[in-house]
Amino acid sequence: MVTERDPADRLALADQVLRLAERAGATEAEVMVTAGDSALTRFANSEIHQNVAETGTSLNLRFAIGKRIGVASSGRRDADGLRRLVETAAAIAGSVEELGDWSGLPTADAGHSGGQRAEARAAGTADATPEFRAEGARAVIAEADAKGVVAYGSFATTEETIVVANSRGIRSVEVRTNSQLLTVSMSPDGGTGYAEAVATDATTIDPAAIGREAADKARATDRATGLDPGDYPVVLEPYAVVDIMDMLGYVGFSALAVQEGRSFYERGKRIGSDLVTVVDDATDPAGLPMAFDYEGVAKRPITLVDAGACVDVVYDSQTAARDGVRSTGHGLPAPNPYGPFPLNMVMAPGSASREELIGGLARGLLVTRFHYTNVIHPKLAIITGMTRDGTFLVEDGQIVAPVRNLRFTQSYLDALAGVEAVGRERRTLRGFLGAVVVPSVRIASWTFTGATEH
Amino acid sequence: MRELTDRALDTAASLGATYADVRIVRRLEESIAVKSGRVEGVASGETEGLGVRVLVDGAWGFASSDQLTTAEADRIAGQAVRIARASATALRNRVQLDDRAPALGRYETPVLEDPFSIPLERKIGDLLAADTAAGSVKGVAFTESSYGAQREWKTFADSAGSFIEQVITHVGAGVETNAIEGNEHQRRSYPDAGGGWRAAGYEFIRGLELSGHAGPYAEEAVALLSAPQCPPGRRTIVLDPSQLYLQIHESCGHPTELDRVFGTEASYAGTSFLTTDKLEEGFRYGSDLVDIVADATTPGGMGTFGWDDEGVAAQAVPLVKNGIFVGYLSSRETAPRIGRLSGGAMRADGWNRIPLIRMTNINLLPKPGMSLDEIVADTDDGLYLSSNRSWSIDDRRLNFQFATEVAYEIKGGKKGRLLKNPTYTGITYDFWRSCDAVGDERSYVMLGTPNCGKGEPGQTGHVGHAVSGARFRDVQVGVGKW
Ligand SMILES: [Zn+2]
Numbered sequence: 001m002v003t004e005r006d007p008a009d010r011l012a013l014a015d016q017v018l019r020l021a022e023r024a025g026a027t028e029a030e031v032m033v034t035a036g037d038s039a040l041t042r043f044a045n046s047e048i049h050q051n052v053a054e055t056g057t058s059l060n061l062r063f064a065i066g067k068r069i070g071v072a073s074s075g076r077r078d079a080d081g082l083r084r085l086v087e088t089a090a091a092i093a094g095s096v097e098e099l100g101d102w103s104g105l106p107t108a109d110a111g112h113s114g115g116q117r118a119e120a121r122a123a124g125t126a127d128a129t130p131e132f133r134a135e136g137a138r139a140v141i142a143e144a145d146a147k148g149v150v151a152y153g154s155f156a157t158t159e160e161t162i163v164v165a166n167s168r169g170i171r172s173v174e175v176r177t178n179s180q181l182l183t184v185s186m187s188p189d190g191g192t193g194y195a196e197a198v199a200t201d202a203t204t205i206d207p208a209a210i211g212r213e214a215a216d217k218a219r220a221t222d223r224a225t226g227l228d229p230g231d232y233p234v235v236l237e238p239y240a241v242v243d244i245m246d247m248l249g250y251v252g253f254s255a256l257a258v259q260e261g262r263s264f265y266e267r268g269k270r271i272g273s274d275l276v277t278v279v280d281d282a283t284d285p286a287g288l289p290m291a292f293d294y295e296g297v298a299k300r301p302i303t304l305v306d307a308g309a310c311v312d313v314v315y316d317s318q319t320a321a322r323d324g325v326r327s328t329g330h331g332l333p334a335p336n337p338y339g340p341f342p343l344n345m346v347m348a349p350g351s352a353s354r355e356e357l358i359g360g361l362a363r364g365l366l367v368t369r370f371h372y373t374n375v376i377h378p379k380l381a382i383i384t385g386m387t388r389d390g391t392f393l394v395e396d397g398q399i400v401a402p403v404r405n406l407r408f409t410q411s412y413l414d415a416l417a418g419v420e421a422v423g424r425e426r427r428t429l430r431g432f433l434g435a436v437v438v439p440s441v442r443i444a445s446w447t448f449t450g451a452t453e454h
Numbered sequence: 455m456r457e458l459t460d461r462a463l464d465t466a467a468s469l470g471a472t473y474a475d476v477r478i479v480r481r482l483e484e485s486i487a488v489k490s491g492r493v494e495g496v497a498s499g500e501t502e503g504l505g506v507r508v509l510v511d512g513a514w515g516f517a518s519s520d521q522l523t524t525a526e527a528d529r530i531a532g533q534a535v536r537i538a539r540a541s542a543t544a545l546r547n548r549v550q551l552d553d554r555a556p557a558l559g560r561y562e563t564p565v566l567e568d569p570f571s572i573p574l575e576r577k578i579g580d581l582l583a584a585d586t587a588a589g590s591v592k593g594v595a596f597t598e599s600s601y602g603a604q605r606e607w608k609t610f611a612d613s614a615g616s617f618i619e620q621v622i623t624h625v626g627a628g629v630e631t632n633a634i635e636g637n638e639h640q641r642r643s644y645p646d647a648g649g650g651w652r653a654a655g656y657e658f659i660r661g662l663e664l665s666g667h668a669g670p671y672a673e674e675a676v677a678l679l680s681a682p683q684c685p686p687g688r689r690t691i692v693l694d695p696s697q698l699y700l701q702i703h704e705s706c707g708h709p710t711e712l713d714r715v716f717g718t719e720a721s722y723a724g725t726s727f728l729t730t731d732k733l734e735e736g737f738r739y740g741s742d743l744v745d746i747v748a749d750a751t752t753p754g755g756m757g758t759f760g761w762d763d764e765g766v767a768a769q770a771v772p773l774v775k776n777g778i779f780v781g782y783l784s785s786r787e788t789a790p791r792i793g794r795l796s797g798g799a800m801r802a803d804g805w806n807r808i809p810l811i812r813m814t815n816i817n818l819l820p821k822p823g824m825s826l827d828e829i830v831a832d833t834d835d836g837l838y839l840s841s842n843r844s845w846s847i848d849d850r851r852l853n854f855q856f857a858t859e860v861a862y863e864i865k866g867g868k869k870g871r872l873l874k875n876p877t878y879t880g881i882t883y884d885f886w887r888s889c890d891a892v893g894d895e896r897s898y899v900m901l902g903t904p905n906c907g908k909g910e911p912g913q914t915g916h917v918g919h920a921v922s923g924a925r926f927r928d929v930q931v932g933v934g935k936w
């Protein structure tokens with residue numbers, strides 16, 4: 001059987017479930033269909049060791065009886081499966097209390113129907129074969145072999161059709177593709193290096209370049225020595241800056257976090273230096289574009305931070321109704337107690353070259369990426385985590401030695417306030433849930449609070 | 455089911471697979487989310503599909519689909535073989551599995567009250583009552599209460615003739631109270647951060663007595679707002695089971711996964727400091743009191759099953775014995791590389807994922823002698839830390855830092871005032887070597903997490919940890935500048 005790739009079939013399925021829901025007594029209903037083919041080729045010890053593919057469709061039904069809401073999901077789309085889906089959602093809606101401030105599902109005039117952002121889908125990813133991914137893995141491995149290091153990583157390709165249809169006229173349909181290649185190189189002399197690329201079109205990713213970057217870095221971190229924890233100025237590569245975006249998106253830039261009083265956000269509050277501008281922009285072709293959110297509402301670019309000052313936060317339909325504004329198109333699939341999320345954060349580039357960023361460190365650290373970060377103090381955005389896969393001591397603007405990995409305990413807000421320079425080159429990388437476009441940055445001070453043995 | 459599994463296995467064999475296994479998994483889930491007294495989300499989900507894993511020319515391939523038809527079983531088996539042939543183009547060592555007799559049988563989680571048969575209204579009512587008890591405490595900013603249940607029907611068959619059917623049921627629930635003032639955001643969770651979870655039925659949820667406990671925990675959340683900051687220093691700490699289980703999870707569970715040791719998770723979660731030379735040399739992981747076992751047979755644990763997802767029977771594997779590192783979590787592919795047989799730790803997150811080495815129930819065995827209360831009474835000057843709030847550990851599982859929701863000062867053997875924002879940090883083996891007391895059976899309790907992440911594409915695992923609480927000396931407490 002070939003997968004039913006035709007988005008029109010998916011929309012017809014959504015319409016069919018909507019009709020069943022209305023017949024079952026729904027005063028409003030929303031159906032989300034996600035259907036996709038995804039595959040991932042994973043390599044370790046310079047050989048492919050895991051290689052997987054998945055074909056699946058999932059249906060999510062939000063069923064309202066007045067202000068009472070039930071949600072059910074299912075992977076089944078036979079007649080019996082659809083009937084059970086509707087019955088389950090209806091039974092839940094019949095058992096719960098009213099949501100006092102339920103404002104209804106988003107309407108078509110506020111939303112988006114039939115959208116397909118041309119840049120959201122690339123045939124190069126949709127048609128990717130196991131042989132194509134294996135070739136990419138072999139190219140990374142060849143670069144590792146050439147440097148005498150060992151390659152670990154993965155090459156993933158996904159094509160997904162998203163349909164959101166609701167009883168208030170929303171008919172949003174989009175086919176999206178994405179691809180990610182990442183690798184960690186490990187050297188026999190202790191060094192490790194990381195590189196990653198994310199793109200809508202897998203054929204635009206250069207596996208050899210990614211392999212080379214990681215292998216060179218692994219060699220550059222051979223025989224790292226210990227450094228005392230303390231406060232140091234840092235240059236963070238894009239792989240590390242991603243984490244700052246993700247964490248601030250998580251603890252602060254959501255309307256729900258503000259409504260619940262747990263966000264640092266206040267309109268106009270200065271949280272970054274003049275050099276910091278961050279927009280959530282799903283229309284930016286540099287990221288992974290998408291036309292609408294998981295409520296089918298068109299995505300609007302939202303300026304989160306402008307020249308260091310807080311501007312807006314992102315909304316879904318429920319948080320928007322509470323504040324008397326329109327959804328910005330940042331809803332996640334129902335039921336969603338976590339609130340809206342900025343999936344497409346883009347940080348504005350600066351003017352500095354990599355040499356200028358590093359050159360501005362009298363004595364500091366160059367950090368490739370962070371590992372296993374977690375929130376310690378949400379309102380101050382104090383985060384702890386480790387450095388990983390390429391940490392270097394810089395003196396008088398020159399990289400002088402690799403250092404062993406350090407633990408930090410650092411407010412990401414203080415970090416943004418300390419941004420002294422922003423790189424002009426940016427990378428597209430995987431974030432918590434979406435894709436993030438970020439440059440390197442130089443930060444005046446970063447607090448390292450511990451060390452490890454490698 | 456037999457028709458489908460036979461079909462997939464036959465097709466794989468006819469296309470050249472030297473080994474194949476097929477799993478058909480149906481999963482039913484239900485969740486209830488309550489926030490500040492309102493039911494924010496009630497959801498029910500069902501998925502069903504099959505996954506075929508094959509070895510061709512010594513290389514792995516896997517494909518999966520949500521269509522349970524013989525035609526699709528053929529297509530998926532064929533796709534898995536094609537993927538395996540692509541894997542073989544970048545292969546240096548052919549995969550060898552351990553020798554094992556075919557497994558046959560059936561296992562079911564013992565359940566007294568079927569969580570999926572209890573009326574939804576009652577489950578919502580129980581959770582709302584608990585949430586309201588927490589929310590009615592003066593000074594509370596918001597409350598979040600949750601309930602979840604999951605049941606899986608799993609059929610496993612392999613080309614050696616194994617055929618296994620299992621029904622696994624997990625339930626969990628909890629109440630979280632948040633208090634906010636200025637920049638201070640404090641939280642207390644009952645019974646644990648993320649809820650209490652078991653392999654059990656609704657009887658476990660009733661036994662938690664959520665509404666009876668939620669109020670006192672909420673009062674503590676509010677009290678923390680005006681509590682002094684936990685001061686930094688080298689301290690004696692006593693870890694409550696609600697924190698100790700995660701310490702075991704991060705600093706013993708993950709580094710003893712043999713696939714991590716061999717580098718197959720290096721590109722994502724990392725590797726392990728517990729390299730195989732440390733097994734040979736008898737590395738001192740902890741003090742003599744530290745006995746840690748991976749036990750897939752412990753009643754009630756979310757790592758309990760009849761067979762793992764490679765058809766290996768549930769068993770208890772010692773990881774640390776009298777403080778010495780003695781074993782790994784392993785699989786049919788990895789165990790022979792250290793001259794052993796699989797310990798039965800391969801677990802997959804549903805039909806569309808391959809099994810990976812996962813924790814089962816990683817238990818710190820209780821020590822006869824002192825109860826947890828007696829350990830506190832035996833402590834002159836220290837801190838009692840409860841309920842995890844934040845966790846982080848390096849990619850070889852050495853340098854960790856945890857935050858807990860609360861610290862209680864211990865002075866002269868008595869638990870005293872509350873201290874806010876406690877954190878502690880250390881190096882795994884230094885920390886476990888500093889363990890000088892482990893609680894006895896009286897506080898031994900099965901906890902666990904339904905949120906253990908691993909692998910690419912990502913998989914979420916349900917794992918168990920039975921713990922009684924323990925004391926550690928000379929631990930670095932506090933690092934922050936706030
Ligand atoms: Zn875990």
